[in-house]
Amino acid sequence: xxxxxxDGFDTQWKLxxxxxxxxxxxxxxxxxxxxxLAEKAQRIAQKNGKTVTxxxxxxxxxxxxNKPESIVDRINRLTAGFSLPADxxxxxxxxxxxxxxxx
Numbered sequence: 001x002x003x004x005x006x007d008g009f010d011t012q013w014k015l016x017x018x019x020x021x022x023x024x025x026x027x028x029x030x031x032x033x034x035x036x037l038a039e040k041a042q043r044i045a046q047k048n049g050k051t052v053t054x055x056x057x058x059x060x061x062x063x064x065x066n067k068p069e070s071i072v073d074r075i076n077r078l079t080a081g082f083s084l085p086a087d088x089x090x091x092x093x094x095x096x097x098x099x100x101x102x103x
Contacts, residue, residue, distance in 0.1 A: 031056070 033041070045052045069077075 029056075 041052045041055060045055050048055075050058075
């Protein structure tokens with residue numbers, strides 16, 4: 001599996017290769033990074049009193065939270081609780097709307 005992420009310091013996106021192995025509830029991942037980036041991650045983690053694992057978890061959670069809403073999800077959210085009358089003739093309504101529009 002590959003993951004694209006922005007390390008927050010560069011505008012350039014990084015490609016990280018993740019190799020996973022499940023161990024119970026958690027999954028162990030091996031992340032291949034350039035030496036400088038790995039050292040940077042360790043410094044940032046230490047500075048914030050966290051582990052690199054915690055930083056990666058936060059990054060992934062934030063990325064998932066910032067995921068754009070799909071058009072289908074947006075339509076479903078906007079039309080929740082809204083229903084059309086059972087006797088609605090959609091074709092008739094459309095035709096009447098077109099007559100009014102082009103009259």
